Amino acid sequence: MFQRLFSTIILLLILCAFPTMQAYCGHDGPKQDKPGILVVAFGTTMPTAEKALQHIEGVIKKTFPNVPVRMAYSSKIVRAKIAREQHRNIASPAEALAQMKDENFTHVAVQSLHSIPGEEYHNLLKTAYAFPTMGKSMQQVVMGMPLMATSTDLEKVADAIMACLPADRKPNEAIVLMGHGTHHPADVYYAALQYHLAKRDPNIFVGTVEGFPTLDDVIEKLKKNGLTKAWLMPLMSVAGDHANNDMAGDEPDSWKSILDKNGITSVPVLTGLADYDQLVAIWVDHLKTAYSQLNIKSH
Numbered sequence: 001m002f003q004r005l006f007s008t009i010i011l012l013l014i015l016c017a018f019p020t021m022q023a024y025c026g027h028d029g030p031k032q033d034k035p036g037i038l039v040v041a042f043g044t045t046m047p048t049a050e051k052a053l054q055h056i057e058g059v060i061k062k063t064f065p066n067v068p069v070r071m072a073y074s075s076k077i078v079r080a081k082i083a084r085e086q087h088r089n090i091a092s093p094a095e096a097l098a099q100m101k102d103e104n105f106t107h108v109a110v111q112s113l114h115s116i117p118g119e120e121y122h123n124l125l126k127t128a129y130a131f132p133t134m135g136k137s138m139q140q141v142v143m144g145m146p147l148m149a150t151s152t153d154l155e156k157v158a159d160a161i162m163a164c165l166p167a168d169r170k171p172n173e174a175i176v177l178m179g180h181g182t183h184h185p186a187d188v189y190y191a192a193l194q195y196h197l198a199k200r201d202p203n204i205f206v207g208t209v210e211g212f213p214t215l216d217d218v219i220e221k222l223k224k225n226g227l228t229k230a231w232l233m234p235l236m237s238v239a240g241d242h243a244n245n246d247m248a249g250d251e252p253d254s255w256k257s258i259l260d261k262n263g264i265t266s267v268p269v270l271t272g273l274a275d276y277d278q279l280v281a282i283w284v285d286h287l288k289t290a291y292s293q294l295n296i297k298s299h
Contacts, residue, residue, distance in 0.1 A: 033139075033296045036068045036105040037287065040093050040124055041113040041274075043073030044240035045081045052238045052274035056113065059280050060287060067291075068105075072096035074120050093127050101131060101138045107294040111144035111287040113237045113274065115179065118186040121146050144290035147237075147273065147282055148189045158196035160278035161204075166231050166269055174222055174230040175204040176266075178247045178255060181211025190235075203227060206235065207255075209246055215255055219262050229265045232256060238272035 039060060041053050053071070061069050072091045073079050079090050091099065093110070100108055110128045114121045128141045148157055165175060177197075179190045191213060194206040203225060207218040222230060232255060234243035247255045248268030259266045273279045 033106045034104055035107040035296050036100055038070050038096050038108055038110045040072045040074055041237055043075040043078035044238045045078055046240050049238035049240040052272040056274040056280050063284055070096050074124055093124055097131050104137055107140045107296050109142050109291040112146045114146040116148050116186045116189040117146050118182040118184040140294055142290045142293045144286040154192055154196050156282050162200050163278050164276045169231050174227040176218055176230045176232050177206045177235040179208040179235040181208025187211040222264055232266050232268045234272055237274040239270040243270055
C-alpha cells in the first residue's frame with residue numbers, strides 16, 4: 001500500500017514538472033538563433049529626401065529576403081523635429097536595438113548609412129557594441145562600415161560618382177560635391193576623395209559645409225580652371241535640409257548664391273547618394289561583410 005502511494009506521488013511530481021521542462025527545452029530542441037539587420041542613417045526631416053532611405057532599405061530587404069530589417073536615425077535633432085512636426089516617432093539606434101532585444105533577436109548586423117567614419121559613426125559604434133554586454137538574449141552585434149572607410153572604398157565611390165554625373169553636363173562644366181564636413185579627424189576623407197576624383201576628371205571638386213575643403217577652396221579652383229558653370233550635387237546619403245537650403249537655396253549664404261556672386265552659374269541636382277544604385281551597392285557590400293561575421297548557428 002505504501003509502495004503504491006509512493007509511486008503515485010512520484011508520478012504526479014513528474015507530470016507537474018513536465019510542462020516546465022517543455023517550456024525550458026522546447027518542442028524542437030535548443031532555441032534557434034534569430035538574426036536581424038538594423039540600418040542607421042543620420043536622418044532627414046524632408047519626406048522627399050526620405051525616399052532615398054526607403055530606396056536603400058528596399059535594396060537591403062531584397063538582398064536579405066529572410067532577415068527582418070529595421071531603420072533608426074542617429075540624429076536626436078532630426079528625430080525630435082519629426083515627432084514635433086510630423087507626429088511620427090523614429091527610433092534612435094539604442095531604442096531600435098532595445099526593441100530588437102525585447103523581440104529576442106540574438107545576432108544583429110548594424111549598417112551605418114553615414115558617408116565617413118566620423119563622430120556620428122563612432123557614437124553608433126559605442127551604442128551597438130554595448131548591447132551584447134546587457135544580457136544573454138542578444139549575443140552578438142556587428143557593425144558595417146560607412147560608405148568611405150578604406151582606400152578601396154574611396155576608389156569605388158569615385159568610380160560610382162563618375163557613373164552618376166548629370167547626363168547634360170559638358171566637359172568644360174564643373175561638378176561641385178557638397179559634403180557635410182566634421183571636426184572629427186575623419187574629415188580627411190573628403191580631401192582623399194578629391195584626390196581620387198581629380199585623377200578621373202580635373203573639373204570635379206569636393207567641398208564641405210563644416211570641414212575641409214571649404215567652399216572658398218572650391219571657388220579658388222573653379223576660377224583657376226576658368227570654369228563658369230558648376231553642377232551642384234550633395235555628397236550625403238539624402239538631399240535633405242543641407243542640399244535644399246545650404247546648397248541650392250535662394251538665401252545669400254547658400255552655395256548657389258555665393259557661386260553666382262563669383263560669376264559662376266550653378267545648377268543644383270537634388271539627389272542623394274542613396275538614390276544611386278552604384279553607391280547603394282557599396283553600403284550593401286559593407287552590410288554583407290558585417291552579416292557574414294555573425295556567428296549564427298541555426299536559423
